[in-house]
Amino acid sequence: MTRELILLRYGLLIIPAILSVYVYEYADYDRFTLHFLLLLLLATLGARLSRRFSVLTGGMELIVTAWLCYNYGLLMVFPALSAVISYTRLQQKNTALAFFCIHLALLNAAFLHTAPALLVFTNLTVLLCAGLNLLLLRAGRGRTDTLSLYDELRKKHFELEEARARLLQFTSHIEVAAQAEERVRIARQLHDDIGHRLIRVKMMTEAAIHTLPSAPDTGLQMMHQIRDQLSGSMEDMRAALKRINHTPQLEGAYALDRLLEEVGRDTGIATSYTVQGIPYPLYPSLQVVLYTNAREAITNALRHGKADSVWISLTYTDHEVSMEAGNNGRLPEEDPLHKLHHGGGMGLKGMTERSVLIGGTLELRLQPQFTVITRLPVYRQPEGYLAR
Template structure:
């Protein structure tokens, strides 16, 4: 019965019980009548207390049910919003991935097709040979697109160094650009998102160097440590008067920053190295980039 007792009931019970005794003399009640009235008052008091307890418990139960329903609605809404955001983020991620890959592939194809068109009249045999190789490149690009779609949701531990070497070999073959490499002798496992970010940075850097800088020589340097990954792509193209981030570079920058890394461009006249793209991504304790 302890849960029925409160400060109010502790005051009311003695008053109701002793009221009959207080008026016993004035009402000329016998002791039996007085005790009976006191017992009745005590009984009614406990009945009232019990009814109040039941009503309060019912109210609290309904309030708790309402709170739970509200929380469930909020959680359902929150889950729907999270799912919507996740799907939107995944869609944006895939669209950027496809854009980066398609852009690089089409630039390579266009450059090679331009060269083939130039050779059509003077050197038809060489032009035909180039077109055959371009068909092979198109098939490889199709395979790469399929691999990207397949790997988007996977954490496959592929070799970044082998992927970089393959990308560079194809670029050399189809553009004829002089390209030197400096790669680490050993490699450590690197997550899919990091590998893809680095490959897209390399592709965009190569494409911009040829398309905008008209570069004839490029140098790629990749460094790996226990804590971070560093990439540098330099070229001898024409200087850039105003360094700005177009759509491709903005996509690269956002991709790297989401992994907790940074991307910088530098350009200067009168030096062998006209333009450099530098990228650094942490491999331990990565902190996600928060956009304001």
């Protein structure tokens, strides 16, 4: 029992005993005191002994309280209520029910020769106490179950966070391994393609040196071929160096700002990237969906909308991350909202399927500019959540 119930139990024993001394006149107060000390001893032993002995003390306590009611008056009903609180919590369900029935029968026998109103009052009081005690017992068990469930959820939360950390670490290892494999492939390309091409240029240069004095036209034609070979080698070298020096920013290989930077550099259009809210790490699946949808939206803007300006706005909230990818191109002739709701083209369909796969949604907005909105749920707890 809780400390509050223990105080209530002993209060129901001691306070009525003190009041009965002032309310009733007894022939022998020493004997009355001895009886109450015996009741207190039974109550104390029942709370401290094992379950087997507590059954014995509980049975003795209900007999003693009924006998006190018979000998010392109506105020002794309250020690009987204290016994009800005790055995309904310390005994098993069937034992407690048997104790209650026996106890109620003994109390009715004790007050059998009193006024009918007192008998009715006694029965209603005992039944009401038993009902309230049962409700408190169920509420306590519900609170215990809730605390146990909370502890289990907190444990699962820690396990999920640990799994997430391992997943991010594993993703980082995969990315590093992929970069290493790509560098090896580029090194082979440099050796096989560019290296062999440079050797061929060297041989053509030597041949041109010997040919120019005697056949200027043939030698000049060979020089043009050498220039073309060198130009191709330079392009291959730039592409290889671009892949080698690729340094991801923000969300790694799926950084939206880098995507816009590359699009602006390759096409010459104006780009804009904004972030609202406080950024936090995203799961790799969310990064991939945002990056892929943004790339598809930009490709459609350039190919179909003939846009000369694109922009991306990323918004972080506690429960979702949303990305708006817009452009100033011309609006499509066919209603894109109708197209989206009826399956859409391959691009819209792919963006929708990727978003829905992880519980998100895809929306289109036509005014003031054509905008593709991707909303993805984020499952995270606020700072300090577990500390509470």
